[in-house]
Amino acid sequence: MKTENQKAWFFVLPVLALVAFNALIPMMTVVNYSVQETFGDNVFFWQGLDWFQQILRSDRFHAALGRQFMFTFLILIIEVPLGIAIALSMPRKGFWVPVCLVLMALPMLIPWNVVGAMWNIFTLPDIGLLGYFLNHVLGISYDMTQDPVAAWVTIVTMDVWHWTSLVVLLSYAGLVSIPDAYYQAAKIDGASNWAVFRFIQLPKMKTVLTIAILLRFMDSFNIYTEPFVLTGGGPGNSTTLLSIDLVKIALGQFDLGPAAAMSLIYFAITLLVSWLFYTLMTKDDLN
């Protein structure tokens, strides 16, 4: 299939140079901080792996990590099935297809802090559309600055609003690539809707779904701006996800050593889980 050619490296070099510049140098800086202590004035002391031990044993980190996994789990469990369901019910051709796609993609093109600000004014209890509706029309007491449950429901709803379309677009692309002949064959065999989904549509969507799930995992695990603008991590620490906690330590308290150690642990976890997803989902392709 593919021919062996070491000269192909030359094609990859520009990419390698640019990404390495942006990835390796800052990463080395982080590694550097993570094993040292500083009291300002650019004076550093060797600290060994103390910061790593401190972070791994701290309750604060465990709590933030727990919230992060909870958030990402909710996001995947809601957005992936919902996205597939919406893609399945979309028209396959005609005037409405581009209209649907453009409208659905719109939330993804809004800067992340605008998304946060937008949901903030949308959910204000007395003057926001959603807040007013819940409090004064339905009579449900709702104030996400006071109630941790309301804050969680809001950040999860915001993310569903923001990113479900990515799953829809990718699944839809997989669906439209299925030739009509497949459906006709299924019809002749008398296949049920479920069977069509399970044996024709799902396998065809597999590669794009892998991309969608991986992207959703990485981005929801690293999420920072939107919940920070919306809730600021509150009330209390109830919506302080990993990135928010990290920035608090790094820039709020300026504890560079612990922040750097935490960054590396954080990155390692993301890497490990992504690798697991990637291997599991592409296992069949390799055989």
Add this chain to the structure above:
Amino acid sequence: MQKRSIVPIVYILFLMLPIYWLVAMSFKTTNEILAGFSLFPQTFTLDNYKTIFTDPSWYWGYINSIAYVSINTVISIAVALPAAYAFSRYRFLGDKQLFFWLLTNRMAPAAVFALPFFQLYSAVELFDTHLAVALAHCLFNIPLAVWILEGFMGGVPKELDETAFVDGYSFPRFFATIFIPSIKAGVGVAAFFCFMFSWVELLLAKTLTAVAAKPIAATMTKTASSAGYELGLLAAAGTLTIIPGAIVIWFVRNYIAKGFAMGRV
């Protein structure tokens, strides 16, 4: 068929509600917003927009954002094209490892890199330039562009390359005049994603700029501090940030529908 279309309609309505609220608020005066709930603007005003279009510190934010996003998209696609070709056509030492390593750069939380990026770009004296933000965004956009383009290139039969070489095409001429046009849709989709992720990212963009290249999204935060909390102005600025994205997606709408389908499916 008719019953099924309920699902996308409800979904789109759900998507449009917060956007409607943002747009409606941008036409209200701050007094009206704070006075209480109103579904439509009672005293329709364009003052919020007038402020943005007459104050350089506002409209320069837009120019800056569009500048670095465009530079980033061009750089990302230009370097990703040959790399994606290499990954899709050849086997070479360490190709799989390199591909996965590229993807890992999308996994690094931007919050991790904020401070080191500031130091790095200050050291190379690019701090507060459009190029700094454009280059920094390459970190996550190049891997994505390579990933998408490689998928599209895999769908082009290898015979195309071979026939062209037999016909006496040199590699650069083949690449520019035959190969790239045959994956037009892929280039469109990749450019769209690069534009999108660079346009919406704020943390790095804000860290790497001070005055001269400050993005619009960062300019918005000043409404919260300097002049109290001017919700109307904030809403108008927010509304304006949606427009470039909407224009771009309108241009690639057909590529998105058909384009993805040719890719990694």
